[in-house]
Amino acid sequence: MTKQVLNAYKVRLYPIEDQQLFFTKSFGCTRFIWNKMLNDKIEYYKENKTELKNTPAQYKTEFEWLKEVDSLALDNVQQNLRSAYSKFFKQGAGFPKFKKKGQKDSYTTNNQKGTVAVTNTTVKLPRIGHIKAKIHRSINGLIKSATISKTPSGKYYVSLLVETVVSLLPKTHSNIGIDLGLTHFIVLSDGSKVANPKFLASLQDKLGREQKILAKRRLVASNQQRKLSDSKNYQKQRLKVAKVYEKITHTRKDFLHKLSFNIIKNHDVIAIEDLNVKGMVKNRKLAKAISDSSWSTFTTMLAYKAEWYGKALVKIDRWYPSSKTCSGCGHVLTKEELPLSVRSWDCPFCLQNNDRDINASINILNEGLRCLKLKEPLVQGS
Ligand SMILES: [Zn+2]
Numbered sequence: 398m399t400k401q402v403l404n405a406y407k408v409r410l411y412p413i414e415d416q417q418l419f420f421t422k423s424f425g426c427t428r429f430i431w432n433k434m435l436n437d438k439i440e441y442y443k444e445n446k447t448e449l450k451n452t453p454a455q456y457k458t459e460f461e462w463l464k465e466v467d468s469l470a471l472d473n474v475q476q477n478l479r480s481a482y483s484k485f486f487k488q489g490a491g492f493p494k495f496k497k498k499g500q501k502d503s504y505t506t507n508n509q510k511g512t513v514a515v516t517n518t519t520v521k522l523p524r525i526g527h528i529k530a531k532i533h534r535s536i537n538g539l540i541k542s543a544t545i546s547k548t549p550s551g552k553y554y555v556s557l558l559v560e561t562v563v564s565l566l567p568k569t570h571s572n573i574g575i576d577l578g579l580t581h582f583i584v585l586s587d588g589s590k591v592a593n594p595k596f597l598a599s600l601q602d603k604l605g606r607e608q609k610i611l612a613k614r615r616l617v618a619s620n621q622q623r624k625l626s627d628s629k630n631y632q633k634q635r636l637k638v639a640k641v642y643e644k645i646t647h648t649r650k651d652f653l654h655k656l657s658f659n660i661i662k663n664h665d666v667i668a669i670e671d672l673n674v675k676g677m678v679k680n681r682k683l684a685k686a687i688s689d690s691s692w693s694t695f696t697t698m699l700a701y702k703a704e705w706y707g708k709a710l711v712k713i714d715r716w717y718p719s720s721k722t723c724s725g726c727g728h729v730l731t732k733e734e735l736p737l738s739v740r741s742w743d744c745p746f747c748l749q750n751n752d753r754d755i756n757a758s759i760n761i762l763n764e765g766l767r768c769l770k771l772k773e774p775l776v777q778g779s
Pocket residue numbers: 723724725726727728744745746747748749
């Protein structure tokens with residue numbers, strides 16, 4: 398059986414000078430039209446108490462240079478603004494913000510009968526043509542849209558949204574529970590533990606060191622009463638930090654993709670805890686924050702891959718006492734009986750020796766299977 402899904406491919410671009418100029422102009426125009434339309438909406442609302450229905454086309458006479466960029470990019474701004482407004486009114490999200498230069502420079506365009514295309518060495522985009530690119534894997538399927546972006550360290554990327562057909566993976570008749578480990582990245586109910594990758598730890602150390610240097614340079618500039626934009630040393634260091642950060646993001650994603658795919662491939666039901674990651678990510682300690690956001694990315698990947706490949710992901714209540722319950726007999730310890738420092742314990746009732754994390758993942762699996770039975774028709778892919 399096959400299924401049609403939307404898959405994102407991120408490709409590094411190597412634009413020549415003219416093309417870079419076009420991108421800069423496009424980032425500028427989309428940012429301008431966002432800010433202009435938003436501002437006019439706000440002002441109009443103050444006077445008329447209703448929303449102004451404005452479109453990018455209305456601004457092209459007054460600001461003729463808007464005609465120099467891809468008009469679909471401007472249309473997408475209008476759509477994004479509309480969805481930001483609707484999120485504000487219907488979902489209680491924050492009010493749309495003005496965009497600043499250099500913050501998330503990007504624009505999105507659409508494929509209209511081949512205006513966006515990929516060859517072995519290039520990506521073709523509307524109004525600008527072929528741009529040299531590094532294509533890692535073949536892109537199969539209909540390209541829907543392309544989002545061009547520039548990172549703080551000056552690299553260009555295009556993210557292509559592609560309609561792809563995936564085949565359901567065969568059933569393995571194996572189920573698994575996953576616990577977010579304290580000493581490991583994850584611990585599985587089959588007894589295996591997946592370590593946090595070593596390269597990630599060393600990159601995190603490096604990021605910490607470079608950030609400290611950056612803070613010092615900021616202090617030096619402020620002591621000399623110089624603007625940060627004029628301080629060459631500060632700017633050089635800022636670039637260095639951005640590069641390490643990008644490397645972490647990239648390597649981490651790669652690791653999480655491989656891990657989540659392997660779990661989905663080898664099991665039919667995957668049970669995890671529904672953790673409150675929003676609260677977790679606010680943690681100030683850098684290494685902790687990164688591992689928490691890894692967990693959130695990881696569960697997102699598990700969720701969509703389970704749906705793609707016909708497997709079931711069950712999230713269990715985060716208040717379920719997965720660590721404190723003995724997986725052998727169901728006896729529940731008190732908080733005092735199981736402090737965080739205890740890595741392994743003997744159950745006072747059935748005497749089973751429990752490795753803290755493995756025991757938790759076994760409980761997560763059992764609880765997951767129980768939940769699945771209760772609401773079976775609701776779970777996708779089962
Ligand atoms: Zn027990």
